[in-house]
Amino acid sequence: MVKDRILVGCFGAPHGVKGEVRLKSFTNDPSAIAAYKPLLDASGARRFTIKALRHLKDDLFVARVAGVDDRNSAASLTNIELFVPRDMLPEAADEEFYLADLIGLTAMSEAGDAIGRVVNVLNFGGGDILEIAPVEGGETLLLPFTKDVVPQIDVAAGRITVALPIEIDGEAHNAVDK
Structure with missing residues (x-):
């Protein structure tokens, strides 16, 4: 993009x-x-x-x-x-944006910690996916671009808020009833 x-x-x-x-x-x-x-x-x-x-x-x-x-x-x-x-193209209206506007925005956790930077918006047919380069480096995160995962977007401030899915933030537990 x-x-x-x-x-x-x-x-x-x-x-x-x-x-x-x-x-x-x-x-x-x-x-x-x-x-x-x-x-x-x-x-x-x-x-x-x-x-x-x-x-x-x-x-x-x-x-x-x-x-x-x-x-x-x-x-x-x-x-x-x-x-x-x-x-x-026309300017985006209030509360609207082009997907290209997301590239370069800082991805913040709901607690306000920097997670990384949006480097791409992908779509392989199943919906838009944000590619985020983590602050600490390593492999990029691929997150579904949904309201649940990205509850807030502030293009003017240069950031998005990301609610990491349980599978990514490491809190998932495989509990087995015995």
């Missing part, structure tokens, strides 16, 4: 032989992805223009992309994430 760009979608597999490609939209209104310009790859070097969009289901579409006219060209787009420059 890049802070100066916001992830809005991802190309999938080709659809047919005429250069169409599947497109998963991450925007609030999924069909609005066609209106965002420019759409960039993760490096910002490649630009994409959606010429036509056909709804398949939920947030999944079939897209016609400028300059993509055959199946091989469409296949070359598979898994390319689509970003929009941050300054092209």
Whole structure:
């Protein structure tokens, strides 16, 4: 995730032989992805223009992309994430934020102790996951981004409050009734 760009979608597999490609939209209104310009790859070097969009289901579409006219060209787009420059998007309203805003925030325990720093927001299909680099170093923590685990977010103050799940904070006990 890049802070100066916001992830809005991802190309999938080709659809047919005429250069169409599947497109998963991450925007609030999924069909609005066609209106965002420019759409960039993760490096910002490649630009994409959606010429036509056909709804398949939920947030999944079939897209016609400028300059993509055959199946091989469409296949070359598979898994390319689509970003929009941050300054092209509206400011988040009160109590709202973009996931990119979380990167760099300090993760604090409910007691006020620093746990680490948010280094990424991931999503493998089952919901958003915060990747937190612990203060003491070592492996990053992967925590579900839910209201139970992250009850408070204060982007302006640069911190989130984290209620570590029992499995992580070490308080889980395997009690066996005898």
